[in-house]
Amino acid sequence: MPRITIETEESSYLCDQDDTLLRAALREGLGFPYECNVGSCGMCRYQLLSGTVEQLWLDAPAINPRDKKKQRMLGCQTRPTSDCRIKIRTNSVDKEIDPPKKFAAKLVKITHLTHDMAEFKFFSYTPPKFLPGQYALLNLPGVEGVRALSMSNIVNSDGYWCFIVKRVKGGKGTFWFFDRAAIGDQIIIDGPYGHAWLRINSERPIICLAGGAGIGAMLSIASGYYKNNLAQSSLRLYYGCRTSRDIIHKDYVVDTIRSSAEIIYSNIVSEPESSWTGNKGMLDRFLFESFEGKEVYKSFDYYMAGPPQMIESLRRGLIIERQVPIENIRYDQFY
Template sequence: MPQITIPSANISFECDEHDTVLRAALRAGLGMPYECNVGSCGNCRFEVLSGEVVHERENPPGWNEQRDKAKNRYLGCQARPLGDCSIKVPMRPEYKSQFLPARTTGKLVAVEDITHDIREFRFELTEPNGFLPGQYALLAVPGVEGGRAYSMANAGEPGRWDFQIRRVPNGQTTSALFDKLKPGDEVGLDGPYGMAYFRDESPRDVLCMAGGSGLSPMISIARAFSASTTSPDRKLHFIYGGRTPRDICGESILKSLPGFGTRILYHCAVSDTAHPDSAGWSGRTGFVPDLAVELFDDTLANFEIYFAGPPPMADAIMKMAITHKAPVGQLHFDKFY
C-alpha cells in the first residue's frame, strides 16, 4: 500500500490507491487542514515533494491547473497516490477527528418529507461509527461519480445516520436519492468529517443559522444542545430563512425537543416577499443575517455561532458576524458547495 511521508512533521501513513491523501491522513488520526472534502474550497492543498498523485475529480473547482500544477500542488481530498509519496503540508492538531472517519455502507430504513423539496433520509450503518453533532459524511449513490457531502441531522447515534437533503433540480445525487432510492437500498457512506461541530464545553448562548439545505447540521446541534446538561442556563436561538413560506421549516422538529420555548427559541424569515406564494405571509421578512442583526445586534459577539447553507448565504453571515465583532474562534460553519 502506498506510504505518504511528511518529512517536516516526521510523519508517515498508509493510503490505499482508492483513498485520498486527506481522508487517509484523517483515518490515521492525523490533523490535516480541510473543509468541504469535495474539491471546492481549496483548503486541503498540499505540495508533492516526490512521487505522483492523480485527482479523483477532474478539474476540481478549488484547484487551478496552471497555477497549482506548476507548483506541484494538489488537493488532499481529491489526490490519490500512484505509489509512495513525500509531501509538504502544515499539519494542524485541531483537525484531528475525535471519531476516525471510516468507509461503510448505509441501508435506507425510512424517509420523511420536511418541505416540498427537503426530505429526511435515515440510514442504518453496516459498521457503526459515532460523530459529533454538526459533522457531515460523504454519501455515494450507485451510478454517480464522486460522493457528495451531507450533514447528519441526528445527534451522534453510532448505528444510525439521518440526513435532511434538499432536492437540487437535475442534481445527480439528489435525483437518485429522491426518485430512485427505496427502503432497503444501500449507499456508500464515508465519515464523519467536518469542523463545524457543537462545542458543548462553551458556556455561551448558541446561535444557529440556516437557509435551505443548511437545516440538517443545525437540527443536529439543537438536538445535542437539548440533551446537554452542561451550562443549563444557556439558550439556543435558531434562525431559519426561506424564499417563500413553503420553504420555512425546522420549528416542528424543534418543538419535539425538551426545552423548546424556554431554552430553545425559533425565529424565521421569508426573503422573496414579491413572490405570489408569499402573499398572506405575516411573519418576519428579509435574509438570515438581517434577522440576526435585528434580534441581537451588538450582543452577537456573546454567542457561539453556527451556520450552514449555500456559499452566498454563508459569506453574508460571516460578513455580518465579523462586522458585529463576533470573534472568529466563535464562528463554526460549513459552506454547502
Template sequence: MTHRITIEGGGVFDVSAEESTLLRGALRAGVGFPYDCSVGGCGSCRFELISGEMETLWTTAPGLSERDRRRGKRLACQSRPLGDCTIKLRPDDEYRPPIPPRRVSAILRERRAVTADMAEFVFRTDRPADFVAGQYALLQPPGAAGMRAYSMSNLPNAEGEWRFVIRRVPGGRGSNAMFDNVQVGDAVTLDGPYGHAHFRADVPRDVVCIAGGSGIGPIVSVARAAAQDSGPRRLFVFEGARTRADLCFPVLADDARDKVTAYMPVLSAEAEASDWDGARGFVHEEVERAVGEQVESCEFYFAGPPPMIEALQKLLIVQWGVPIARIHFDRFF
C-alpha cells in the same frame, strides 16, 4: 498493503493502498490535515507533491484556480497515492478528527418529505452512529460519479441511525440519484464523520444557530445537542427560507422546540398578499437585528448557501469583530 506518506519537515503516516483519497486516509490516521468540504469545491486541502506518484481524480475541481495548478498545487480530497510519497503542507491540530472516519455500508430505512423539494433520509448501519453534532458524512449515490457530502440532522446514537436532509437540486446528479435510485432497503456506502463545525459542549456561551435552505440539517443536530445540555446557556435558532412552506425546523426538531429560547424564521420570497406576519428579507439581517448587544455572550453555528455564509462572515467578523474561534461552519460549493 499501505503507502508511506512523509510530510516534508516532519511527520509520517500510512495510507491503505485501497484508500479513495489522500485526505480521507490522512484523517483516518488522525492527521490534522486542513480541509472543509472533502469533495473538491473549497480548496482548503491544497498541498504540494514533492516526490512520488498520485492519481488526480477530478482534474477540473473548482477548489483549485489555474494559478494553483501552474504552481503545482493539488487537492488532497481529489488525490490518490499510488505509492510512497513526500508532500508539503502545514498540519494543524485544529483539524485532527475528534472521531476518526470509517467507511461502512448503510441501509435506507425510511424517507420522509420535509418540503416540496427536501426529504429526510434515515439510514441504519451495523455500527453505532458515532459523530459529533454538526458533522457530515460522505455518501456514494448509485449512478453518480464521486461521493456527496451531507450533514447529519440527528444526534449520535448506539442504534446506528444516520439522518440526512437532502434537497433535490434541479440537474444535480448526486441529489437526483439519491431520490431516484435509492429505495428503502437499498444500501449505499457511508464514509464519516467529517467536518469541524461541530457543537462545542464545553463552551458555556449562548448558542446561535443559523440555517439557510438545506443547511438546516447540521443546525437541527447542533440545536438538539444544545437542548440536551443542562447548563444555563440560551439557544437561538434563525432559519432563512423562501416561503413559509419551505421552513423545516418546526418539522425536524419538534423534540427540541421547548428548549429553544427563540426560533426566528425569515422569508425572502413569501407572497406579499399572504398573512405572514414574521420577518421578511435575508436571515443575516434578522441576526443583526436580534442579536445586537448580546454578541459577546454567543457562539455561532451556521450552514447554508454561499451568499448567506459570506454575508454572515462579513457581519460577524468584519462588523462585529467576533473571534474566529467562536464561529463554526463548513465551506461547501
C-alpha cells in the same frame, strides 16, 4: 499499499489506492488540514515532491494554474498510484474527534418535510460516532463521486444516521434521493468529517443560522446542545427560506431536538406570498436587527450552515461590522 511520507514532519501513513491522500491521513488520526472535502476550499493543498498520483478533478475550483506548475494538489482530490513524498503542514488533532471510517448503511425511512426537502434515515451496524454538526461523504448507487451531507441527528445507540436533503434541479445526487431511493437500498457512508461541531465547553448561549438543507446540521447542533444540558438560555434557531412553502414545521424541529426546553424557532421568508404574515427579508438582516447595539453580538456562539452568500454576509456582519471573535463562529465551507 502506497506509503505517503510527509517530508516536513517525518511522519508517514499508508493510503489505499482507492482512498484519497486526505481521507487516509485522517483515518490514521493525522491532522491533514481540510474543510470541504470536495475540491472547493483549498485547505488540503499540498506539494507533491516525488511519486505519482491520480487526480480526480483536474479543474477543481481550489486549484489555479500556478498551483499546477508547482505540483501543488488537493489532498481530497488525489489518490496515490505509487509511494509519495509530500510537503504540507499538519494541524493538531482535536481529541474529541473520531477518525473517519467507511461502512455500508441501509435506507430505513424517508420523511418528507416540505415540497422539496426530506429526511433520509439510514441504519448501519457500525455504531454512529460523530459530534453534533459534523458531516459525512455518501457514496450513492449509480452516482459518480461522493456527496457531502451533514448529519441531522446525534450519536445514538440505535445505529441511525439521518440526513436532510433538498432537491436540486439537475442534481444527480438529489435525483437518486428523491426519484430512485427505495427503503432497503444500501449506500456507503464515509465519516465523520468537519470542524463546525458543537463546543460543549463554551458558556455562551448559541444562535443557529440555517438556510436550505443547512437546517440538518443545525438540528444536530441544537440536539447536542440540549443533550449536553448546555441550555442555560433558550436556543435560537433562525431559518431563512425563499417562500413559506420551504418552511419546516416547528413540530418536526421540536421532535428532532427532543427537548422540553423552550426553543426560539424563527422563519424568515425572503420572497413572501401576500398571505405570509411572519418575518420577511434576509436572514442576516433579521439577525442584525434582533438586538440593540453591537456589543451584545459578542455574547453568543454562532453555528451556521447554508448557501455560500448567506454564510458570507453573516460572517462579514458578525466579524467585520460587529467584531465578534472568529472563534465564536463555526461553519464548514462547502464551496
